[in-house]
Amino acid sequence: MPGLLIEAENISKEYNYTSIFQQLNGHFESDQSVAVLGDNGSGKSTLLQILSGMTEPTSGVVTWRYDDKKIPDYRWYEYLSYCSPHLYFDPRFTVDEIIRQFQRVKQFQNDLTHDDLIELMRFQPHRSKYINELSSGMNQRVRLVLTICADVPALFLDEPCSNLDQQGVDWYHELISTYGPGKLIFVASNDPREFDFCEKRLSLMDFKKH
């Protein structure tokens, strides 16, 4: 099977001896979008962190393959981009400087230029502003463009519409429909406006200890 394949086998996670979820299995591949659902505290962000290699499961195994070739876990980061309202940019830099930093470590799809990225953010009047001068919704626009437009096979989107108004939510859908096809997309969410396009649903409530 060409493209990316992520497999989770019997994943369980505990924090401080408290079970978050148990025995989760999943098979996820390119051109799929997966909504990770569940109550507050059910482990949605934790699952995204485990699948992307940021956090170790307490037991179980996650495997990544690209074009049938196993990818060692220390290289997964090359194949993914990750957006979370908890990831912050350094406030001492401007939007232009942040974009330049990202361009040094990530390719963007369709050869998007620096100016194209500004345009996609709708940031022409704000490009010279420092990150700490932006509202939380504007910060989220920067995060989403840099994540969704990256030329990588896997997108991890944790609460992607945090701090966005309705216009921002419509804008997010446009970004996903232009730059999402072909990618494997995970959306951790409780808000249908964030995951309504996902064809696959994974509820963490099915993996709770009884």
Ligand SMILES: Nc1ncnc2c1ncn2[C@@H]1O[C@H](COP(=O)(O)OP(=O)(O)OP(=O)(O)O)[C@@H](O)[C@H]1O
């Ligand atoms: N690093 C950590 N150390 C200890 N406990 C943690 C840690 N990270 C998460 N937890 C706990 O794990 C549980 C799941 O947290 P997580 O953030 O994954 O849930 P969530 O479903 O994303 O929640 P929300 O919908 O509120 O964002 C929570 O009880 C949380 O307190």
